[in-house]
Amino acid sequence: MLHPIRKSLRLMTAATLLLSTSILSPRFASAKAEGAKIVILTVSQECEYCAIHQRSFLEAAKAAGLTVDTKINNFDPATQATQVDQVIAQKPDAIVLWPSDASAIVPSLRKIKKAGIPLVITNSMPDKKYSEYWDVYTGPNDTGNGEQAAKAMIRGFTEKGFGAAGTVFVIEGVPGTPPQIQRLEGFKKTLEKEAPDIKIVGVQPGNWDQTKSTEAAAALFTQHPDVKGVYAQADNMLAGVIVAAQRAGLDPSKVVLVGSNCSIEGVHAISAGTQYATVLQSPVDDGRYAAEAVVDLLNGKKGDPIRYLPNPIVTKENLPEYVDKIGMK
Amino acid sequence: MRINRIHFQFFLAAAIVMLFSFSAPHFLTAGNLFALMQAFALLGLLTLALGLTMIAGEFDLSVGSMVSLAGLCAVKLGQENPFFGVAVAAGLGIVIGLANGILFRALRISSLVVTVGTMIVLTGLSFWIAGGRVVSYENLDVADWLEKSILFALSPRSLITLLVFVLAWLFLGQTKIGRDIYATGSHRLAAEAAGARVTFTLILVFALSGCISAVAGSLLALSLATASATLGDNLMLQAASAAILGGVALSGGIGSALGMALGAFTLSALNNGLSIMGANSPTILLSNGLLLLGVVLFDSMTEQRGKRIFRLKQGHS
Numbered sequence: 001m002l003h004p005i006r007k008s009l010r011l012m013t014a015a016t017l018l019l020s021t022s023i024l025s026p027r028f029a030s031a032k033a034e035g036a037k038i039v040i041l042t043v044s045q046e047c048e049y050c051a052i053h054q055r056s057f058l059e060a061a062k063a064a065g066l067t068v069d070t071k072i073n074n075f076d077p078a079t080q081a082t083q084v085d086q087v088i089a090q091k092p093d094a095i096v097l098w099p100s101d102a103s104a105i106v107p108s109l110r111k112i113k114k115a116g117i118p119l120v121i122t123n124s125m126p127d128k129k130y131s132e133y134w135d136v137y138t139g140p141n142d143t144g145n146g147e148q149a150a151k152a153m154i155r156g157f158t159e160k161g162f163g164a165a166g167t168v169f170v171i172e173g174v175p176g177t178p179p180q181i182q183r184l185e186g187f188k189k190t191l192e193k194e195a196p197d198i199k200i201v202g203v204q205p206g207n208w209d210q211t212k213s214t215e216a217a218a219a220l221f222t223q224h225p226d227v228k229g230v231y232a233q234a235d236n237m238l239a240g241v242i243v244a245a246q247r248a249g250l251d252p253s254k255v256v257l258v259g260s261n262c263s264i265e266g267v268h269a270i271s272a273g274t275q276y277a278t279v280l281q282s283p284v285d286d287g288r289y290a291a292e293a294v295v296d297l298l299n300g301k302k303g304d305p306i307r308y309l310p311n312p313i314v315t316k317e318n319l320p321e322y323v324d325k326i327g328m329k
Numbered sequence: 330m331r332i333n334r335i336h337f338q339f340f341l342a343a344a345i346v347m348l349f350s351f352s353a354p355h356f357l358t359a360g361n362l363f364a365l366m367q368a369f370a371l372l373g374l375l376t377l378a379l380g381l382t383m384i385a386g387e388f389d390l391s392v393g394s395m396v397s398l399a400g401l402c403a404v405k406l407g408q409e410n411p412f413f414g415v416a417v418a419a420g421l422g423i424v425i426g427l428a429n430g431i432l433f434r435a436l437r438i439s440s441l442v443v444t445v446g447t448m449i450v451l452t453g454l455s456f457w458i459a460g461g462r463v464v465s466y467e468n469l470d471v472a473d474w475l476e477k478s479i480l481f482a483l484s485p486r487s488l489i490t491l492l493v494f495v496l497a498w499l500f501l502g503q504t505k506i507g508r509d510i511y512a513t514g515s516h517r518l519a520a521e522a523a524g525a526r527v528t529f530t531l532i533l534v535f536a537l538s539g540c541i542s543a544v545a546g547s548l549l550a551l552s553l554a555t556a557s558a559t560l561g562d563n564l565m566l567q568a569a570s571a572a573i574l575g576g577v578a579l580s581g582g583i584g585s586a587l588g589m590a591l592g593a594f595t596l597s598a599l600n601n602g603l604s605i606m607g608a609n610s611p612t613i614l615l616s617n618g619l620l621l622l623g624v625v626l627f628d629s630m631t632e633q634r635g636k637r638i639f640r641l642k643q644g645h646s
Contacts, residue, residue, distance in 0.1 A: 044610070045609050045610075046610070046611075069607055070607050071604055071607065072609050072610055073610075074610040076563065077553055077555065077560070078371060078549060078553065078560070079368075081367070081552070081553060082364050082365075082367050082368045082601070083364075083604060085360065085361075085363055085364030085367055085476075086355075086360075086361055086364035086365075086601065086604060086605065088360055089355055089358050089359070089360025089361040089363070089364060090354075090355045090360075090361075090605075101463060101553075101555060101557070102463075103463045103465045103553075103554070103555040104463070104553035104554070104555035104557075106465075106469065106472075106554055106555075107469060107472035107473065107476060107552065107553060107554050110469060110472075110473065111476070127465075174461075175461045175462075176459075176460070176461040176462035176463065
């Protein structure tokens with residue numbers, strides 16, 4: 001019979017051995033994300049999209065066992081720059097960053113790179129020439145969203161019996177913002193290529209704002225009463241377009257109205273039949289993709305450095321499939 | 330008779346630093362103090378720019394819009410040589426400040442009204458120059474240099490701010506024109522009667538305010554390697570809060586360079602600490618507001634007490 005002390009010593013040795021092999025074995029090495037401390041620098045929790053993004057991110061990050069610290073800057077690039085200094089001092093295992101300004105963030109990205117902290121950029125991609133400063137980008141592909149909007153427009157023209165010819169106008173976001181530029185570019189190019197006889201007769205800024213869009217659309221409906229379709233770069237702006245169309249005596253369901261994002265305004269208008277289609281950009285996907293990317297980075301999985309969100313065309317037929325993607329709980 | 334406001338200031342700043350060094354991990358690390366000083370570098374200069382006009386009994390509402398315009402100017406014109414960009418921006422700040430001062434003295438109207446006008450003009454100019462876009466600065470080495478830690482928690486940018494505060498301290502406390510600023514702010518007619526050059530003093534104060542905000546804006550834009558027409562939004566209110574925290578009286582004639590520096594530091598420390606603790610923007614806003622209200626309450630109480638003592642003394646004499 002073994003002496004009790006020796007017995008427990010043996011047990012301890014065995015346990016240590018078991019523990020060390022389990023830490024070193026490849027099966028367990030993939031769980032490095034578990035317990036990791038990360039920081040997310042985000043823009044706001046007051047904007048609805050941002051709030052759903054954050055909620056979805058936290059859910060996925062917590063499920064993977066991450067400890068998350070959140071910093072919010074209220075869309076202020078100077079504040080975000082100081083927050084980056086602050087976060088580098090905290091030495092987290094990884095950083096997830098939603099740039100409040102895709103240009104002003106570049107010097108901060110260089111600092112993070114220099115500090116050697118793994119970095120995921122979410123939602124807004126800085127200029128691709130700086131891609132060496134981050135590890136993964138997850139978020140929307142705005143050019144792709146514009147292309148999808150053009151495809152929806154072409155499909156709507158056929159369905160509503162206009163063939164592949166007629167005029168449309170565009171209500172765009174704040175001029176100079178990346179989604180405004182890229183969505184318009186994708187929309188224009190795809191129309192030129194796939195339906196050259198559908199002509200854009202006017203582009204006016206609606207500044208991501210419903211009231212501003214109503215005014216802009218009212219002017220364009222007066223100038224072009226025979227227009228067959230409208231592309232608004234966000235569903236809330238398209239809601240303004242619908243108001244303007246009704247005031248101008250047009251039946252919105254008789255023209256092809258295409259929005260973007262599949263936000264709550266779009267869901268309502270598509271159900272009501274006043275809006276023809278939208279292009280999905282889900283805040284639920286946006287937050288979850290960022291969390292998955294940071295887990296991959298921590299686990300040493302390379303994966304795709306650019307991960308775009310799915311952006312299917314949503315119409316009345318397939319709307320029920322996407323209701324959970326808009327984050328309305 | 331006034332309770333020594335500077336002692337109160339030191340106490341307040343120390344209390345906030347103590348509070349966060351216990352409750353927020355990493356608050357007292359070199360890296361975080363660096364982040365704190367970077368925020369101070371911007372807010373400090375703007376507090377000084379606005380505070381100088383407040384000491385002279387006026388108010389320069391255009392400091393925030395000056396930041397945006399100066400940033401655009403420095404980034405657009407300084408692509409080859411950043412010093413040239415900053416110099417042109419500072420010159421522009423002086424010109425606009427002179428215009429502010431001359432206009433409000435010549436028209437005999439409140440500086441608030443004139444600077445509201447300038448603020449709108451400058452914002453319009455900025456949108457026109459930027460063309461509604463964000464302007465990037467290609468030479469990222471400039472940003473790296475401005476944001477480099479060279480002396481413990483200090484960068485060239487925060488050192489510049491500290492240097493400007495030392496100059497302001499010498500200027501306000503040690504020169505005749507400095508004393509004229511206080512006199513102009515507290516008893517303008519008496520100052521005039523005593524031979525102070527009130528108009529000259531006021532115009533100079535606005536030129537300084539324009540110049541300092543322009544330097545703040547151009548350094549901020551270069552360190553972000555970006556300028557836009559909205560860069561200076563929201564800064565005006567923060568600078569006003571820091572100046573009031575720093576003991577500058579809205580009624581004029583009261584305030585000091587050290588007080589303003591402490592005011593800006595206190596506000597930066599509060600926001601830094603709250604940010605470490607993961608506070609959201611409404612909480613940060615609320616805390617800033619409550620701190621400001623608390624200090625204003627303290628000021629009014631000490632002032633009332635001062636007046637009572639003054640009356641008592643008069644009664645006895």
